[in-house]
Amino acid sequence: MADDRASDSSWEFHWGDSSFDEAADGVPGDAPSVLVTDPARTAAASVIDVGKVYRTATEEVNALLDVSKVFPRGRITAIAGPSGSGKSSLLRILACVDRPSSGTVLVEGRDVATLRVRQRRALRRASVSYMFQNPIDNLVDYLPAREQVRLASRLRGIRTGAEEIERLLRVLGLDHRLRHTPHQLSGGEQQRLAAACAVIGHPAIVIADEPTAELDSAAADRVLEAFRDLRAEGVAFVISSHDPRVVAIADHLLRLDHGRVVESN
Ligand SMILES: Nc1ncnc2c1ncn2[C@@H]1O[C@H](COP(=O)(O)OP(=O)(O)OP(=O)(O)O)[C@@H](O)[C@H]1O
Ligand SMILES: [Mg+2]
Numbered sequence: 001m002a003d004d005r006a007s008d009s010s011w012e013f014h015w016g017d018s019s020f021d022e023a024a025d026g027v028p029g030d031a032p033s034v035l036v037t038d039p040a041r042t043a044a045a046s047v048i049d050v051g052k053v054y055r056t057a058t059e060e061v062n063a064l065l066d067v068s069k070v071f072p073r074g075r076i077t078a079i080a081g082p083s084g085s086g087k088s089s090l091l092r093i094l095a096c097v098d099r100p101s102s103g104t105v106l107v108e109g110r111d112v113a114t115l116r117v118r119q120r121r122a123l124r125r126a127s128v129s130y131m132f133q134n135p136i137d138n139l140v141d142y143l144p145a146r147e148q149v150r151l152a153s154r155l156r157g158i159r160t161g162a163e164e165i166e167r168l169l170r171v172l173g174l175d176h177r178l179r180h181t182p183h184q185l186s187g188g189e190q191q192r193l194a195a196a197c198a199v200i201g202h203p204a205i206v207i208a209d210e211p212t213a214e215l216d217s218a219a220a221d222r223v224l225e226a227f228r229d230l231r232a233e234g235v236a237f238v239i240s241s242h243d244p245r246v247v248a249i250a251d252h253l254l255r256l257d258h259g260r261v262v263e264s265n
Contacts, residue, residue, distance in 0.1 A: 039070055039072075041106060041109040042109060043070045043071055043072045043073070043106075043236070044071050044072060044073045044107070044108065044127075044204035044205045044235070044236035045071045045094060045105070045106060045107045045108070045204060045205045045236060045238075046068075046069065046070045046071060046104075046105075046106045047067055047068060047069055047090070047093065047094065047100075047103065047104070047105050047106075048068050048103055048104040048105075048106070049066050049067070049068055049102065049103040049104065050064055050066070050067045050068070050090070050093060050100045050102070050103035050104070050105065051064050051065055051066060051067070051100060051101050051102035051103055052064040052086070052089050052090075052093065052098075052100055052101050052259070053101040062258075062259050063086045063089040063259050064086045064089055064090055064093075064100070064256075064259045065258075065259045065260050066103070066260070066261075067086070067090060067103070067254075067256070067259075067260075067261055068103075068261070069254050069261075069264060071094075071205060071236040071238055071252075072236055072252075073204070073234050073235065073236050074231050074232070074234050074235070074236070075231065075236060075237070075251040075252060076227055076228070076231060076237040076238075076239060076249060076250045076251050076252070077236070077237065077238050077239070077250060077251065077252040077253070077254060078239055078240075078241060078246045078247045078249075078250035078252070078253050078254070079091065079238060079239065079240040079241075079254050079255075079256065080240075080241065080242075080246075080247055080253060080254070080255045080256070080263075081255055081256035081257055081262075082242075082257065083242075084258075085256040085257050085258060085259065086256045086258075086259040087209070087240040087256060088209055088240065089259075090240075090256070091130075091207050091209050091238065091240055093105055094107075094128075094205070094207055094238060095124070095128050095130045095207050096112050096120055096123065096124050096128060097124075097130075099112075099113070107123055107127055107128065107204060107205065108123070108127050108204045110123060125155065125156060125157065126156060126157065126201075126203070127203050127204040127205065128203055128204070128205055128207065129197075129198035129199070129203045129205070129206040129207065129235075130198075130206075130207050130208075130209075131191075131194050131195065131198050131206065131207065131208035131209070131211050132194075132209065132211075133209055133210045133211060133213045133214055134214050135182075135187050135188075135190035135191040135194055135214060135215075136182055136190060138190070138191070138193075138194035138197065138198075139182040139190060139193060139194060139197070140182075141181070141182060141183070142181060143181065143182075144178065144179045144180060144181055145169060145174060145177050145178050145179070145180050145181075145185070145193050145196075146162070146165055146166070146169065146178045146179070148182075148193060148196075148197055149165045149168065149169065149193070149196050149197055149200050150165060151197075152196075152197035152198075152200050152201065153165075153200045153201045156200070156201035156203065157201070158200075158201040158202070160200055160201065165196075165200070166178065168196050168199070168200065168233075169193075169196055171226075171229050171230070172192045172193070172195065172196055172226050172229070172230075173192065173222070173226075174189060174192055174193060174196070177189060177193075186219065187214060187215050187216075187219055188215050188216075188218070188219025188220070188222050188223055191211060191212070191215065191219070191223045191226075192222065192223055192226045194211075195211075195223070195226050195227065195230060198235075199230050199233045199235050202233070202234065202235070203235060204235065204236060205235065205236045205237075205238060206230075206235050206236070206237050206238070207238045207239075208227075208237065208238070208239045208240070209240050210240055210241050210242070210243075211223060211239060211241075212224065212241065212243055212245075212246065213241070213242070213243070220243065220245065221245070224245060224246065224249045225249075227239065227249065228249055231251075252264075252265060253265050
């Protein structure tokens with residue numbers, strides 16, 4: 001099913017195994033029950049003192065150094081910074097597909113490192129959505145818009161009625177495109193449909209790595225408007241971008257430079 005429904009990479013990212021799962025597992029055992037009201041634990045997700053070191057044959061790259069941030073529900077957090085500053089590295093760690101070299105990642109209050117492989121996979125399916133830069137990579141080739149959203153919901157383990165799906169597509173200005181397949185949609189429409197698929201089924205966090213980079217200015221504006229409208233769905237959006245308009249629509253900002261936090265609000 002995976003092979004014919006999506007490109008391998010996107011399928012793996014959304015629903016399948018990850019390098020995180022293949023690596024030696026963290027501390028086994030159930031996640032500790034959480035009774036505290038620490039904002040880091042009650043938020044959709046948080047990173048605490050996260051570091052990431054990539055080791056190649058010849059060198060070590062410190063991609064992230066002591067990065068901390070809380071990602072609240074119903075808010076957009078922009079991750080900004082120049083090329084190579086660590087944005088994608090942070091997003092992959094937050095999406096639980098890569099592990100930090102140090103520090104803690106909490107998703108819905110659960111310390112990701114304490115989860116068994118299956119628990120982590122289940123957490124990812126239920127609570128984390130990831131949007132790729134190229135809109136078409138987020139969608140299944142042959143499915144009409146409405147069915148894309150229905151499939152995304154089922155893969156999250158939730159059945160969503162036609163009414164709810166149509167409401168969501170109406171919010172995104174896609175109600176006249178319900179039966180269109182991805183190739184019958186513009187790039188901006190594809191990315192808005194991808195946003196619908198990302199928020200359906202109430203994940204905690206939607207992570208988007210430069211989601212407007214492939215779009216022209218007008219289409220990018222509509223996609224950003226869509227993210228703003230979707231805040232009411234109660235999801236934490238974390239969006240990386242070079243585009244100052246992303247920072248402009250965000251509620252919070254995390255700016256990185258050479259892996260360090262240089263601005264956070
Ligand atoms: N798998 C890897 N192995 C070694 N180094 C890596 C690896 N992935 C990323 N890096 C390095 O880590 C640093 C941060 O990379 P990252 O992709 O997170 O940056 P970015 O902010 O997303 O950049 P861009 O805006 O160009 O997408 C860069 O110096 C990069 O070369
Ligand atoms: Mg990047």
